[in-house]
Amino acid sequence: MSDYRIKGETGEWEVVIGLEVHAQVTSNAKLFSGAATAFGAEPNTQVSLVDAAMPGMLPVPNRECIRQAVRTGMAIEAEINKWSRFDRKNYFYADLPQGYQISQLYHPLVGEGSLTIEADEKAGLPEAKRIGIERIHVEQDAGKLMHDQHPTMSYVDLNRSGVALMEIVSRPDMRSPAEAGAYVRKLRSILRYVGSCDGNMEEGSMRADVNVSVRKPGDEFGTRTETKNVNSVRFVMAVIEGEAKRQVELIESGGTVVQETRLYDPDRNETRSMRSKEDAHDYRYFPDPDLLPLELDDAFLAECRDSLPELPDAKRARYLSAGISAYNADVLTAEVESALWFDALLETGAKPAAAANWVSSELFGALNRLGKSFEDCPVSPAQAGELLGLVADGTISGTIAKQVFEKMLESGDAAGVIVERDGLKQTSDTGAIEAEIAKILTANADKVEQYKGGKEALFGFFVGQTMKAMQGKANPQVVNELLKKALG
Amino acid sequence: MTELTNLTVAQIRDGHRAGDFSAVEVAEAFNANVAGAKALNAFIVETPDHAIAAAKAADADRAAGTLKPLSGVPIGMKDLFATNGVQTTAASHMLEGFVPRYESTVSQKLWDAGCGMLGKLNLDQFAMGSSNETSYFGNVISPWKRNDGGNAALAPGGSSGGSSSAIAARLCPAATGTDTGGSIRQPAAFVGISGIKPTYGRCSRWGIVAFASSLDQAGPMARDVRDCAIMLENMAGFDPKDATSLNMAVPNWEAALSSDLKGKKVGIPKEYRLEGIDPDIDAMWDAGIAMLKDAGAEVVDISLPHTKYALPAYYIIAPAEASSNLARYDGVRYGLRDLPEKAGLQDMYAATRADGFGPEVKRRIMIGTYVLSAGFYDAYYTQAQKVRTLIARDFEQAFGVCDVILAPTAPSAAFGLGEKTADPLSMYLNDVFAVPASLAGLPAMSVPAALNREGLPLGLQIIGKAFDEQGVLNAGLAIEERAGFNARAEKWW
Numbered sequence: 001m002s003d004y005r006i007k008g009e010t011g012e013w014e015v016v017i018g019l020e021v022h023a024q025v026t027s028n029a030k031l032f033s034g035a036a037t038a039f040g041a042e043p044n045t046q047v048s049l050v051d052a053a054m055p056g057m058l059p060v061p062n063r064e065c066i067r068q069a070v071r072t073g074m075a076i077e078a079e080i081n082k083w084s085r086f087d088r089k090n091y092f093y094a095d096l097p098q099g100y101q102i103s104q105l106y107h108p109l110v111g112e113g114s115l116t117i118e119a120d121e122k123a124g125l126p127e128a129k130r131i132g133i134e135r136i137h138v139e140q141d142a143g144k145l146m147h148d149q150h151p152t153m154s155y156v157d158l159n160r161s162g163v164a165l166m167e168i169v170s171r172p173d174m175r176s177p178a179e180a181g182a183y184v185r186k187l188r189s190i191l192r193y194v195g196s197c198d199g200n201m202e203e204g205s206m207r208a209d210v211n212v213s214v215r216k217p218g219d220e221f222g223t224r225t226e227t228k229n230v231n232s233v234r235f236v237m238a239v240i241e242g243e244a245k246r247q248v249e250l251i252e253s254g255g256t257v258v259q260e261t262r263l264y265d266p267d268r269n270e271t272r273s274m275r276s277k278e279d280a281h282d283y284r285y286f287p288d289p290d291l292l293p294l295e296l297d298d299a300f301l302a303e304c305r306d307s308l309p310e311l312p313d314a315k316r317a318r319y320l321s322a323g324i325s326a327y328n329a330d331v332l333t334a335e336v337e338s339a340l341w342f343d344a345l346l347e348t349g350a351k352p353a354a355a356a357n358w359v360s361s362e363l364f365g366a367l368n369r370l371g372k373s374f375e376d377c378p379v380s381p382a383q384a385g386e387l388l389g390l391v392a393d394g395t396i397s398g399t400i401a402k403q404v405f406e407k408m409l410e411s412g413d414a415a416g417v418i419v420e421r422d423g424l425k426q427t428s429d430t431g432a433i434e435a436e437i438a439k440i441l442t443a444n445a446d447k448v449e450q451y452k453g454g455k456e457a458l459f460g461f462f463v464g465q466t467m468k469a470m471q472g473k474a475n476p477q478v479v480n481e482l483l484k485k486a487l488g
Numbered sequence: 489m490t491e492l493t494n495l496t497v498a499q500i501r502d503g504h505r506a507g508d509f510s511a512v513e514v515a516e517a518f519n520a521n522v523a524g525a526k527a528l529n530a531f532i533v534e535t536p537d538h539a540i541a542a543a544k545a546a547d548a549d550r551a552a553g554t555l556k557p558l559s560g561v562p563i564g565m566k567d568l569f570a571t572n573g574v575q576t577t578a579a580s581h582m583l584e585g586f587v588p589r590y591e592s593t594v595s596q597k598l599w600d601a602g603c604g605m606l607g608k609l610n611l612d613q614f615a616m617g618s619s620n621e622t623s624y625f626g627n628v629i630s631p632w633k634r635n636d637g638g639n640a641a642l643a644p645g646g647s648s649g650g651s652s653s654a655i656a657a658r659l660c661p662a663a664t665g666t667d668t669g670g671s672i673r674q675p676a677a678f679v680g681i682s683g684i685k686p687t688y689g690r691c692s693r694w695g696i697v698a699f700a701s702s703l704d705q706a707g708p709m710a711r712d713v714r715d716c717a718i719m720l721e722n723m724a725g726f727d728p729k730d731a732t733s734l735n736m737a738v739p740n741w742e743a744a745l746s747s748d749l750k751g752k753k754v755g756i757p758k759e760y761r762l763e764g765i766d767p768d769i770d771a772m773w774d775a776g777i778a779m780l781k782d783a784g785a786e787v788v789d790i791s792l793p794h795t796k797y798a799l800p801a802y803y804i805i806a807p808a809e810a811s812s813n814l815a816r817y818d819g820v821r822y823g824l825r826d827l828p829e830k831a832g833l834q835d836m837y838a839a840t841r842a843d844g845f846g847p848e849v850k851r852r853i854m855i856g857t858y859v860l861s862a863g864f865y866d867a868y869y870t871q872a873q874k875v876r877t878l879i880a881r882d883f884e885q886a887f888g889v890c891d892v893i894l895a896p897t898a899p900s901a902a903f904g905l906g907e908k909t910a911d912p913l914s915m916y917l918n919d920v921f922a923v924p925a926s927l928a929g930l931p932a933m934s935v936p937a938a939l940n941r942e943g944l945p946l947g948l949q950i951i952g953k954a955f956d957e958q959g960v961l962n963a964g965l966a967i968e969e970r971a972g973f974n975a976r977a978e979k980w981w
Contacts (some may be wrong), residue, residue, distance in 0.1 A: 054822070055586070055588070055697045055698075056569075056582065056694065056695040057731050060729060061731065062733045073803045088812050090812050090860070092818060092837055094818075094820050094833055097816060100815055100819060101814050284861055284864070286808060286869060288701075289700070289702035289809050290693075290698075290701045290732065292731055
């Protein structure tokens with residue numbers, strides 16, 4: 001249980017949060033027309049007759065969009081409704097050419113499911129928590145109004161009009177900004193694993209409507225407000241924090257929270273009222289008579305299921321059972337790109353725990369420094385596998401491996417080539433090491449005395465001196481053994 | 489030349505094929521009739537050049553031996569079908585001047601089959617009406633007059649009133665219609681021609697200005713049953729651009745036409761016997777029953793118990809869908825835009841829609857908006873959908889004991905223009921026999937069967953099982969052969 005509380009004058013308040021996440025379906029074509037969907041195209045260049053709602057135009061469902069939504073539903077272990085239907089949500093706005101949005105109110109494609117957010121002490125999540133997901137339905141996006149093109153007129157860009165969205169509606173199961181943030185991140189991760197949404201919040205591919213209410217712990221739910229179109233995890237958390245405080249202050253000063261739609265202003269970090277329940281539209285939902293009910297057969301569902309990749313939770317569990325630390329497992333599975341890269345590394349035969357350590361420290365560090373990502377990673381899993389193999393079989397030490405890695409990044413050469421060329425192989429030649437040890441012990445007779453007198457910490461000094469003398473190329477384990485023998 | 493315009497579609501097709509006349513001669517003859525019939529106001533736009541171009545192509549195809557199914561046949565196109573490069577208005581001010589850059593699937597199929605277009609036919613605005621009195625471009629006048637010596641202008645029926653009037657007046661041998669709640673059958677009955685609404689989904693709705701999507705269905709209107717079969721064959725077919733399109737092969741209806749009804753059962757629904765109805769209607773119906781018996785059919789009494797709820801359900805469902813379908817006419821992208829001084833978006837919507845829609849369209853938008861609104865949805869829309877299901881079930885059960893159903897097309901002959909405009913309800917009642925088949929999505933046609941005592945045509949309606957257009961056409965043919973209806977309006981225009 002979250003112990004996140006708002007401290008008011010009348011005591012502590014609990015926050016109740018539900019999120020409706022709109023995720024743009026990854027598809028080359030719109031939900032009901034063949035028009036393209038690329039981001040950033042010139043205004044009104046990706047608009048079909050259907051998207052512009054010309055007279056007599058009809059929607060035809062795009063199978064790929066439905067498939068992606070079904071796969072997403074399966075990824076959150078949700079019930080898939082083999083019979084669903086599209087409804088019209090009627091309202092007038094200049095960015096809505098049809099005068100209605102085709103959505104699913106009464107019979108959504110995907111029913112009850114859930115996802116689990118992991119424990120993260122530092123983030124204020126003491127334990128893992130399951131967050132219920134009420135439904136996923138598919139619907140059309142609207143176009144975009146542009147108010148800055150003309151002094152007295154607004155322009156409309158219909159490129160986005162008709163693009164497929166999944167609306168993923170959570171249960172009001174979250175109790176802190178941290179939980180909501182973790183939920184959005186986890187959801188984004190799953191969508192990206194499944195490949196049903198690119199999760200790009202900056203480009204608007206994912207945005208959240210944030211429902212917030214407050215109550216005294218144990219009380220009934222309070223009245224909620226809904227803040228629309230919040231487009232980053234940070235903003236989602238900020239909205240919850242600010243909105244919860246605002247509601248507590250309002251209630252404690254004798255006011256009441258009204259059910260309303262609010263907008264978030266990131267510049268001022270505050271929400272303001274957009275319209276109240278009284279001004280709410282009557283959307284006059286009814287089944288879209290242009291479309292037949294959507295009926296899914298078993299073969300289609302089987303194909304959807306078979307095409308699902310290993311998902312973050314399963315991957316994380318597999319990593320843990322392979323001896324990878326929980327921290328590394330979290331880091332590696334958070335983004336699909338790093339997970340896939342790491343899986344390819346494991347396929348080279350790399351030892352999981354050592355490989356995970358190397359990736360989460362060395363590789364992540366290098367990518368950060370170079371401003372690169374796993375998608376344009378300068379070393380391939382095969383190249384990294386070779387490097388880790390050289391460490392594992394004792395050819396080079398961990399210390400030398402760092403140098404080799406740097407050289408790999410600089411030159412693009414293979415680890416083996418670099419080790420050979422620069423003579424970096426570590427030696428397990430006991431004769432050479434013993435000779436150096438003998439010299440060191442002679443030169444440091446006083447310390448040998450002290451060591452033998454009980455100052456065992458000096459052992460590290462001797463190791464260091466030996467490694468230095470061997471220019472880092474001695475096998476540390478062999479050095480340890482030989483030193484112990486020499487020191488008696 | 490006037491002889492050519494008396495030919496049916498089949499006669500034009502066959503005569504042209506045989507070299508009896510050229511397609512250009514046919515087109516010129518019909519163009520001349522169209523040009524000489526302004527008084528009927530059947531056309532919103534005349535397209536003589538389109539007809540001539542298609543005719544020239546047909547003549548060339550004949551010379552090259554590459555004739556198409558309808559080469560040389562000029563037709564009229566209801567102005568609800570989008571025609572590439574030709575104004576498409578749905579008879580509204582809202583779309584006045586709107587020239588689509590796309591072609592409806594049905595019209596494209598007809599052009600591909602070799603047809604030429606004589607013009608865009610007038611209709612009730614957005615296909616809403618039963619008398620063609622709601623067109624922004626003025627009333628269509630029926631070529632028929634009562635035999636009472638008066639000169640009252642009569643309604644050609646609606647919404648496909650331009651189509652019916654033009655065919656009856658020999659301005660075109662055939663035309664497209666659309667039928668949402670009788671808009672092909674009732675006008676066909678009013679002017680003594682034939683028309684068939686096929687099974688819902690037979691003809692693609694793509695490119696037809698929508699009225700009520702779950703009911704709208706295109707179909708042909710022509711002078712006889714064979715022409716309806718020929719036309720329908722060239723209009724129907726699966727269209728991946730219409731999600732409600734039937735993915736079924738189009739039968740060769742013309743080739744399978746047969747008026748021998750031995751072994752067929754004809755159902756007579758008792759609920760269609762309305763008290764106080766014009767005795768001429770009942771007499772025609774009884775005559776029709778006798779004709780089908782004569783053709784070898786067995787006649788059985790059937791019951792369609794929910795018939796009386798069909799009209800109210802229709803006048804909830806159709807306006808509900810229309811209120812949403814017509815939301816796109818908002819002045820933003822095409823068509824009329826009224827932008828008063830210092831107007832905001834809402835003002836623009838209000839002004840544009842107030843000006844662009846006629847009273848009947850506004851009435852239906854308001855009814856539809858009301859029945860879908862929160863708090864009323866269940867009482868109206870949900871109930872109406874239940875009724876619709878029950879009506880479909882009535883038919884299903886009836887078709888357990890019969891093959892086709894025979895009934896009147898409309899409860900009266902053509903009425904005078906202006907006679908019913910003051911009372912929308914009496915106007916709506918005109919659809920009482922037509923609406924049930926629409927709600928059930930069944931094929932239904934009207935064939936002319938008799939003249940009433942005023943000398944006006946009356947039509948019989950045949951309703952068939954889903955996908956059984958053939959059964960409907962065959963029963964229609966049996967009536968046509970026996971009724972021997974060859975009356976036509978005397979030319980006064």
